[in-house]
Amino acid sequence: MADHASSDDSSSNAHRAVARSSADALRAEAQRLAFAPLLFQAARLLRDTGLLAALVDAPAGLAPTVLATSCGLSLYATRVLLEAGLAIGLVESDGTPDGAYRLTRIGRLVLRDPITRANMDFVHDVCAAGALGLEEALRDGRPAGLRALGGDWPTIYDGLSSLSPAARRSWLAFDHLYSDSAFDAAITHLLARGPLGRLLDVGGNTGRFALRCLARDPSVRVTTLDLPGQIAMQPRVPRLESIPFDLLDHARPFPDPFDIVWMSQVVSCFSDDDMVSILRRARSALAPGGRVVVLETYWDHQTSAAARVSLQASSLYFAAIANGRSKMVHSADLARDAARAVLSLVDEVRPLGISHTLQIFR
Amino acid sequence: MADHASSDDSSSNAHRAVARSSADALRAEAQRLAFAPLLFQAARLLRDTGLLAALVDAPAGLAPTVLATSCGLSLYATRVLLEAGLAIGLVESDGTPDGAYRLTRIGRLVLRDPITRANMDFVHDVCAAGALGLEEALRDGRPAGLRALGGDWPTIYDGLSSLSPAARRSWLAFDHLYSDSAFDAAITHLLARGPLGRLLDVGGNTGRFALRCLARDPSVRVTTLDLPGQIAMQPRVPRLESIPFDLLDHARPFPDPFDIVWMSQVVSCFSDDDMVSILRRARSALAPGGRVVVLETYWDHQTSAAARVSLQASSLYFAAIANGRSKMVHSADLARDAARAVLSLVDEVRPLGISHTLQIFR
Numbered sequence: 001m002a003d004h005a006s007s008d009d010s011s012s013n014a015h016r017a018v019a020r021s022s023a024d025a026l027r028a029e030a031q032r033l034a035f036a037p038l039l040f041q042a043a044r045l046l047r048d049t050g051l052l053a054a055l056v057d058a059p060a061g062l063a064p065t066v067l068a069t070s071c072g073l074s075l076y077a078t079r080v081l082l083e084a085g086l087a088i089g090l091v092e093s094d095g096t097p098d099g100a101y102r103l104t105r106i107g108r109l110v111l112r113d114p115i116t117r118a119n120m121d122f123v124h125d126v127c128a129a130g131a132l133g134l135e136e137a138l139r140d141g142r143p144a145g146l147r148a149l150g151g152d153w154p155t156i157y158d159g160l161s162s163l164s165p166a167a168r169r170s171w172l173a174f175d176h177l178y179s180d181s182a183f184d185a186a187i188t189h190l191l192a193r194g195p196l197g198r199l200l201d202v203g204g205n206t207g208r209f210a211l212r213c214l215a216r217d218p219s220v221r222v223t224t225l226d227l228p229g230q231i232a233m234q235p236r237v238p239r240l241e242s243i244p245f246d247l248l249d250h251a252r253p254f255p256d257p258f259d260i261v262w263m264s265q266v267v268s269c270f271s272d273d274d275m276v277s278i279l280r281r282a283r284s285a286l287a288p289g290g291r292v293v294v295l296e297t298y299w300d301h302q303t304s305a306a307a308r309v310s311l312q313a314s315s316l317y318f319a320a321i322a323n324g325r326s327k328m329v330h331s332a333d334l335a336r337d338a339a340r341a342v343l344s345l346v347d348e349v350r351p352l353g354i355s356h357t358l359q360i361f362r
Numbered sequence: 363m364a365d366h367a368s369s370d371d372s373s374s375n376a377h378r379a380v381a382r383s384s385a386d387a388l389r390a391e392a393q394r395l396a397f398a399p400l401l402f403q404a405a406r407l408l409r410d411t412g413l414l415a416a417l418v419d420a421p422a423g424l425a426p427t428v429l430a431t432s433c434g435l436s437l438y439a440t441r442v443l444l445e446a447g448l449a450i451g452l453v454e455s456d457g458t459p460d461g462a463y464r465l466t467r468i469g470r471l472v473l474r475d476p477i478t479r480a481n482m483d484f485v486h487d488v489c490a491a492g493a494l495g496l497e498e499a500l501r502d503g504r505p506a507g508l509r510a511l512g513g514d515w516p517t518i519y520d521g522l523s524s525l526s527p528a529a530r531r532s533w534l535a536f537d538h539l540y541s542d543s544a545f546d547a548a549i550t551h552l553l554a555r556g557p558l559g560r561l562l563d564v565g566g567n568t569g570r571f572a573l574r575c576l577a578r579d580p581s582v583r584v585t586t587l588d589l590p591g592q593i594a595m596q597p598r599v600p601r602l603e604s605i606p607f608d609l610l611d612h613a614r615p616f617p618d619p620f621d622i623v624w625m626s627q628v629v630s631c632f633s634d635d636d637m638v639s640i641l642r643r644a645r646s647a648l649a650p651g652g653r654v655v656v657l658e659t660y661w662d663h664q665t666s667a668a669a670r671v672s673l674q675a676s677s678l679y680f681a682a683i684a685n686g687r688s689k690m691v692h693s694a695d696l697a698r699d700a701a702r703a704v705l706s707l708v709d710e711v712r713p714l715g716i717s718h719t720l721q722i723f724r
Contacts, residue, residue: 027478027668030471033450034481035675036402038489041496042678043395048497076633077500080681080689083661087674088395095662097692109392116389119396127400128494134403135410138439271438299445300457306389312449313397316404319442327442330459 032088037128042084043110044124049073051081052090052103052111061093061100115177115354119310122174125167126156127317134320145320155323157269161229176208178297179264182353183209186295187216189349189358190260196220197259200285202278203247203266207234214239223255250277257287264295267334268318271325275334279341292343292361295352298331307355331357394450399490404446405472406486408453411435413443414465414473417453423462477539477716481672484536487529488518489679496682507682517685519631523591538570540659541626544715545571548657549578551711551720552622558582559621562647564640565609565628569596576601585617612639619649626657629696630680633687637696641703654705654723657714660693669717693719 032039046052050071055062062070068078082101085091090107093099109116130145137144146156149167153159156171163171190196196217201210204224213220214237224234225245234242243255247270254261261282267275282292299311315327338345343361350357394401408414412433417424424432430440444463447453452469455461471478492507499506508518511529515521518533525533552558558579563572566586575582576599586596587607596604605617609632616623623644629637644654661673677689700707705723712719 024666024668026467027471027475027666028671029451030468030475030478031481031668031671031675033402033405033468033472034478035485035489035672035678036398036405037485037493038496038678038682039675040395040398041493041682042675043398045497045500073500074503076503076687076689077681080500080677083674083689084678087671089391097662097694105388106392106395109389110395113389113392116392116396119393123397123399129491131399131403132490134400135407138407138435138442141436141438300459304386304389306386306393309390309393309449310397312445313393313401313404315442316397316400316446319439320400320403325438327438327445332459 035087037131039084039088040120040123040128042081043088043090044120046081046085046090046107047110047117047120049077049081051078051085052107055091055101055103056108056111059102061102063098063100065098067101115306115310118170118173118177121170122317125164125170126174127321130321131316134316137320137324140324142324143319143321144324146322149321156321157227157323158229161232172206175205178354178356179205179295180208180353182295182356182358183212183264184216185352186264186293186356186358187212189352190293191217198257198287199223199260199262200225200254200258200282202254202261202263202282203269204234204242205230207240207242209262209264210240211235211237223258225254247278248274250274252281254281254285256285257290258285259287259290261285261290261292262295263293265297267294267296267337268314268328269323269326272333272337274325275337276340279337279343283341283343286362290362291346294334294359294361295356296334296359297328297355298334298357299328300330300332301350301357302355303351304355311355334359397449399493401446401450402482402485402490404443405450405452406482408443408447408469409472409479409482411439411443413440413447414452414469417463417465418470418473421464423455423464425460425462427460429463477668477672480532480535480539483532484679487526487532488536489683492683493678496678499682499686502686504686505681505683506686508684511683518683519589519685520591523594534568537567540716540718541567541657542570542715544657544718544720545574545626546578547714548626548655548718548720549574551714552655553579560619560649561585561622561624562587562616562620562644564616564623564625564644565631566596566604567592567626569602569604571624571626572602573597573599585620587616609640610636612636616643616647618647619652620647621649621652623647623652623654624657625655627659629656629658629699630676630690631685631688634695634699636687637699638702641699641705645703645705648724652724653708656696656721656723657718658696658721659690659717660696660719661690662692662694663712663719664717665713666717673717696721 054070064078068075089104091101092104093101129148133145151159199222201224204226210222210224213222221239223241225243228244231242231244297311299308302308311328318326346362347360352358416432426440430437453463454466455463491510495507513521561584563586566588572584572586575584583601585603587605590606593604593606659673661670664670673690680688708724709722714720
């Protein structure tokens with residue numbers, strides 16, 4: 001990029017140089033986006049071939065020839081990956097092709113941060129192929145990318161127990177990473193109001209929340225509602241009743257009565273209209289004095305940009321692959337749904353866990 | 363992210379706040395990378411659904427409901443795309459779910475910059491599905507991602523004339539964008555030394571450089587060498603001879619004698635060993651006083667980060683999809699190949715076009 005500035009004013013030239021550098025940084029960011037599917041695979045392979053791990057204990061850096069030998073890669077493959085790593089900032093070098101490469105702070109996050117790792121595994125094993133179905137999914141309102149996972153299910157929840165081992169492992173790790181982090185804090189908060197009593201776990205998934213409740217409160221009785229595939233993954237233990245239930249069937253009432261109707265990350269799995277129906281049925285299932293309790297990850301409640309990016313990007317998974325009609329929501333979306341279901345917010349606690357908000361409605 | 367700092371020193375607190383903000387920015391960048399295949403599709407659809415274009419003339423911004431109507435999308439699809447656009451910085455908003463969205467500078471680049479557009483089209487139509495083959499490609503040294511384009515060709519060059527119309531169009535646009543920008547400047551430089559004489563165009567591709575030479579120099583005679591599929595795309599015109607030729611057949615000499623043996627973006631299409639063989643045969647084809655002329659995009663010669671990112675990322679295409687053994691090279695790589703072929707650099711001109719270097723060897 002030649003400098004065509006003709007002014008003698010060095011301050012003005014300096015301003016131009018800064019503007020040019022900032023414009024170049026934006027252009028570079030646009031190119032990283034334009035090549036994103038390729039760069040994602042390079043990042044994953046820099047991690048999974050051992051290249052990043054080899055660099056973590058070598059602050060002075062290592063040459064491509066050394067890295068190739070220690071990771072069992074061809075020199076060509078090593079250089080292709082390392083040079084892509086320069087493009088995305090996972091490694092840095094002195095700019096010579098054979099000089100030492102060093103790990104950067106982002107490289108260290110990709111290697112060691114458990115959230116980044118769970119997100120990347122989930123996107124590779126569950127979303128990368130299906131991402132190509134996003135256009136059709138948004139046009140037709142159904143999860144067109146789900147075909148890439150090998151089945152013809154209406155939603156990923158119907159197909160969960162049939163996924164490949166890698167896809168299932170990465171899905172569960174991603175799901176549990178987000179929900180587990182907040183469960184204990186949420187139960188502590190609920191127990192401060194007294195015993196849990198009779199608790200209905202709407203969308204009980206694999207039963208992790210239910211089991212924690214049983215362990216923390218010796219008198220609680222838990223009922224879970226979820227699709228048969230999820231119910232099949234729940235353990236059979238005393239004080240836990242698991243009921244196969246399609247929440248999309250608006251005509252089917254919830255069992256009752258319950259002191260707490262609990263929903264963890266249910267909002268992000270259903271459309272607005274479905275959510276209103278679920279909340280109305282939840283209200284009808286309450287015993288006198290009972291409460292509807294929602295644990296959710298609202299993108300507007302995040303104080304970190306990293307959490308906001310993860311949530312807004314996860315909506316693309318819900319649209320293309322999970323069900324074609326839900327997303328990570330804004331807190332105002334749930335507030336509107338709750339008002340339509342005639343529920344009033346009585347308490348709100350945040351942050352809980354990685355990025356959660358606990359809301360109690362009556 | 364709660365602030366656990368207990369110090370009363372406000373300067374130290376300020377430092378911590380800056381460090382935390384910088385750490386958060388790095389984490390956010392890592393998450394953008396972790397969700398890259400999904401975010402790429404969102405960026406492309408923000409462009410191709412007309413959402414970005416609708417915002418370009420609305421500096422005060424437009425609400426999702428207005429955008430949905432004007433682009434013929436559901437409100438759900440509109441919001442999923444706009445919120446993903448927040449995550450990658452293509453749009454900005456006041457943070458409310460129904461408030462106005464505005465285009466950012468990166469959004470404008472994605473919409474209007476011809477290089478970003480050509481890169482994104484190329485990556486979607488040619489690379490996105492095949493990117494999943496990168497791991498196998500790097501392990502086995504063959505373009506395993508090429509299968510995703512629907513054929514069983516040894517390289518993409520063999521399959522070019524059989525690609526889908528979209529893939530072929532995007533491949534040619536990407537290829538021509540980079541090479542066309544430098545051709546006229548390179549010919550001007552060569553003509554300053556006198557008429558071109560007899561010119562051998564090694565890897566003549568679709569004949570664009572040959573035709574420009576014929577138009578600029580009424581006495582030049584051009585011979586092109588390339589695979590039969592490429593030769594078939596070249597026009598039949600006077601002073602142009604097109605010879606089907608597999609450059610990988612090291613035993614087959616080039617025709618001779620020539621005053622100029624020309625190679626534009628040949629280096630990036632062949633492995634080091636193949637390149638040495640090509641350069642040796644090029645030297646043997648020279649008439650007395652003849653020159654080997656190389657036009658290439660070296661990643662270390664770039665003054666802009668955007669160009670460097672594009673080139674380093676393009677190597678992943680060569681590895682996963684094009685041929686499994688070439689890449690965008692460092693200038694030192696070609697210098698080493700040239701030395702092995704007993705060629706001496708006599709002139710070097712840069713930058714030419716978007717990102718090229720012209721090198722003349724004897």
